[in-house]
Amino acid sequence: MGSFIKPGQRKAAAFGISFDTDRDGTSAPAVIDGEKQSNLLHQRNRLPVTKYQREILYLLERHSCTVLVGETGCGKTTQVPQMLLEAGWAAGGRSIACTQPRRVAAITVATRVAEEQGCTLGREVGYKIRFEDVSTPGVTKLKYCTDGSLLREMMDDPLLTAYSVIMVDEAHERSLSTDLLLGLLRKVIAQRPDLRILISSASLEAEKVAAFLDARTVKATRKRDRNASSGPGPMGDALVTATNGPDGDPADLATPAILSVEGRLHPVQVHYLEEPCADYVVTAVETTVELHREGIPGDILIFLTGQEECERAVALLEEEAGRLRRVGGKNALRIMPLPLFAGLPAAQQMLALEAAPRNYRKVVAATNVAETSLTLEGVTFVIDACHVKQRTYNPRTGLEALLVAPISQASAQQRAGRAGRIRPGHCLRLCTQEAFSKLQQATVPEMQRAELAGTVLQLKALGIDNMMRFHWLAPPPAEAMVRALELLHSLGALDDDARLSKPLGCQMAELPLEPRLAASLLAAGRFGCGQEIATICAMLSVHSVWASGGGQRRAIEEAQAKFSTAEGDLVTYLNVWKAWEDSGRNRKWAERNMLSQRVLLRAADIRGQLLYHLRRLGMEPISCENEVAAVCKAITAGLFSYATRLEGTIYESVDADYSGTNSYSLVRGTGGQAVRLRIHKSSVLWRVRPSMLVFHTVQQGPSGWHEMQDVTAIQPEWLPEIAPHMFQSVTRPRPQPGGT
């Protein structure tokens, strides 16, 4: 078992863990206590950000862009937009937008603010996310929206003329859409001197964002002002570090300001392992048991990387819980282990989020959901395995993979903060302090580790043609950009001059789908199966429709078998959909067939939206009824870049009855990189060995194999027929027996 040290401290006495400031629980410095107040106004006034009202309004008046550095819980998301509202920034027919990276956040914050403003949600204060526009044109002054939906709005109104202020919240998360939004806003402010941009970010990113938005560099080509020094701002004691000239200098407007607001998190003491651990799941469980024995109250949150690890940790904790029950007395505190990951059905997620029953200490084994999307109250201890499962894109092979990687220090800090929401807490990192100091400071922005085809298509649709000259907050690798352009060209979205093609490229950009699926959907008209492809695209846009979650694997497999077809997973989804429709979208039917009604309803929403878009583009989607080949051809029209052929069977194991793995390779090649593909276990074609297939997603597991998910069997002669520019001759699978 690992023992922990705290920086600057001697080794602890018991269990290797020291809790010097904890027992009295009162060592928190000048923190506002959690006393309940019924008066909303009073509560608002107590939020740290409220003290900075004057400064914020002053800076907004004088600077096009202001970066707000605010720690968690300082109230910026709810209070700052209200300050602007009350200061009259939404007068004159324009409104204030505040973007959020996630839908739930947009809804909950808007609801809260409407309450504080004493108005009906959807009137003066509203929100807008996909499928839900709870705002009233001409009435709504403050709108919370997802950054993705604001990007969509920009397609119709590139200068965002409907708004006087755009607040980009949680910009430090550096999601694809926030980075894209910031790049675009940088261009917008050059043409809209009346527009104000507020960016809320963590301290690490603030300088970078401010430098990026400096208007003096916007028009200048390539040159960046190195003299933008941080000096004391005009507001005296406030932490204003505006990179501005003297008062009244017209340069003020052009230079971004930075304002720091302290949070109201309680201090969290950090501990490190003295020696590295071999298995962080085991160490996390052992550490949990020791903490529990220490008897300090508070729930425990363990950060792991995936479903499997969470379930393993819970299983180990259950064993320990049993042991503790036998040892402890009748009234002893018990532990209640619970898993938490995004794929978990809502009811089980709630268990992890709700307070534990009396006499129980909740121990939640969670993935990254608990770092950003979901907040657990009552957590006093965070045990952090310091790893994360991350999406990475390899531009050489053109494939994305999910890989477990060490987290960044910024991410670790965020996770630690989860222990200090209600009282001072502890964070136990399952690595040595030395190892921790070698972690990268910040997480690599998504922009630099994702496939960019969709992003490039969106930019093209906004009239930005020169990708290489676009100012990115984090420039993506040139190779990834080239790959994106190649893919869009092969799909027909770009012409030979890399300009958005008409009408195809414009139509693709219009659809809320990744480019490959958009291409399939638009090609479906040609094959007379628009209805079917809309269904398939919708099913691919949602979480798995199969009701996952705990020990029902067999039942799911049996249910799945009822709908599966030789054509593959996508046609299987089609069968599921048709059967669900025939049942009258019956919830009971869905339950009997191990399907999630909630996910199916969401798919129905998306399907409806896709059909609406097709009609708006002047295409009436028709159904091909039983022509499965037409459906598969339309699928191929979008996914041909992911066509693979069977190479043979590889025998890696020494077991006599081991049947080997059917190995596939990309028809178009992988740029000299060796890539071994196989069908993922979840596929209905797993036991089958179609000689050629297209897949929708692939992920690289720890085995080194790229595993293809959502596969569709195709005929080799379809490729040159459907994508003649990519496949000139009839491509047949090479007859090649096993590999090594």
Next chain:
DNA sequence: GAGCACTGC
């Protein structure tokens, strides 16, 4: 031979 980080339009 057994599995799916997380968002978003």
